[in-house]
Amino acid sequence: MIYGHGDDGYRYATDFKANFSSNVWYERTSEKLLSHLREHLPAIANYPTPNADELAEKIASHHQLKPDNILITNGATEAFYLIATLFYDKKAAIGVPTFSEYEDACARNKMHLRYYKRVDLQHTNFEDDLVFACNPNNPDGFSTTILEIRALLIKYPDTIFVIDEAYIDFTVQITSCIPLLEEFDNLIIVKSLTKLFSIPGLRLGYIVCNPETKSRLQHSKMPWSVNAMAIEAGKYIFDNYDTIYPNMEILLTYSKTLQKQIDSLNHFTVIPSETNYFLVQLKTPDASKLKDYLAYTHQLLIRDASNFRGLDKHYIRIASQDSKKNELLINALKEWSIH
Template sequence: MIYGHGDDGYRYNIPFKANFSSNIWHEGTSKKILSHLEQQLPLISNYPTPNADVLTQKVAEFHRLNSSQVLITNGATEAFYNITSVFWGKKAAIGIPTFSEYEDACNKSVLKIRYYDRSEVVNISFTEDLVFLCNPNNPNGLSNSVSEIEKLVKGFPNTMFVVDEAYIDFTFKIESCVSLLERYTNLIIVKSLTKLFSIPGLRLGYILCSPQIGKKLQQSKMPWSVNTLAIEAGKFIFENYKDLLPDMTILLGYCKKLQQQVNAIKGLTVIPSQTNYFLVQLEKPDASSLKDYLAHTHHLLIRDASNFRGLDQHYIRIASQSPEKNELLVNALQQWSILP
């Protein structure tokens, strides 16, 4: 899906007051990161290292893994296409509703797909070669514990589980599954730096896995896929991780209050989430028209969630912003709810 994701403000010639469509850190990119990148601009006159070696080592040290277990990618999305290319022509299972790029990556590598209910993953048997599991899930924030995922990985040793942890830092409900890599080789973890540190334009993610699968993924990966500024941003982040880490307690508090306010509006039902984003079910199938109304009338951008497989025009997704911006959205939704 090239088009249809969140943050599609480029489709509107509108000076938006607030963007609720993209699940990234709401305060924007750290000034420290921006300042560092300004100093690195002269480096763009040279090619980046083909495999982002220095950054690879920093990520490995951060997660207490070997560098052979790390693969830096051009955002998490490249990781999914890289993974499916290794499983060309085989079978995959995808829990829905979820991020659409799993499906697109599978289709590109001619994998036969079985869709399952994401909420029932712990009760399902898998015979597929590859299983995709977004944790916490996009778009509804649904999550599974490390012990639940370990049960799956242990119970189906012939299946490779791809756990997408792009939003793991946006919740306190669960922990990362990185510790499982020590005991299981049929686990691939995909992570993203773009959401937490608000650098989606740089495209920076990485894969954590066993050395065996890491070697196969490396062989299928395109060289120089990660640009110099993205590599430099990643190095700076891992060198200053604690200082740059946003205070998620604050944002999750904002989101909890926003969910309560939206749920109190007639015709809107919030599907509770313990992340910074959540789904809203509309009484009437008006997702597209509501999005356009908010954009053109109030200069606010939300995510029409109807193009998630398993959802329809009854669903929108909202990512919390600051209290002031959240109030703009609540007031706009209240006005929309009383329109004739």
């Protein structure tokens, strides 16, 4: 799906006061990281390393793994398309509602798709070659513990589980499945740096897997898919990880407060989430109308969630900002309620 994701402010000829449509760190990019990138801008005069090996070494060290466990990708989305190439014409199961690119990647590779409810992951039977699970899930924030995923890996040894951890840092409810790699070969983990460090324009993610799987994925990956500035950003991030890691506690506090405020309004029911983003169910099916109203009247951008498989025009997704911007949204929703 080329169009239809969040952060689609380009569709509106307006300067937004706040963007609630994208699950990206609300304070935007670290000024220290931006300054570092400015200093290294001349690097664009040369080709990047074909496979971003120097960044893979830093990430491997961060996770106490080996470089053979890490494959750098052009955002997490490239990872899903690469993984799907290994399963051409095979069977895949996707937990819905969820990120649409799993489905699109599988469809491109002629895979036979079926869907299960993401909230029922640990209660679903799998005879599939590949299973996708976003953890915590986008768009509802639903999460599965590492122990629950471990049980699935044991129960279905012939099924490869792809765990998308793009938003794992936006919750304190669960931990990464990376420790399970020592024990299981039927696990692939996809990570993203764009959300946490607010660099979605650079497109930077990585796959964590066993060496054999990395080797197979490498054969499908084109050289230079990760540009020089993205590699430089990744190197800086992992050289300074503890100092530039965002204060997630305050954002989650903002999110909890915003969820309660919206849920108290007429016409809106919040589906509780332990992340910075959450779904809101509308009393009437007006998701697109509400989005346009907020954009044109209040210069606020939200995510129309009606194009997530399993949802409809009753749903929007909100990603919390700071308290002042959240107040703008609350006041705008109040006006809509009496509109």
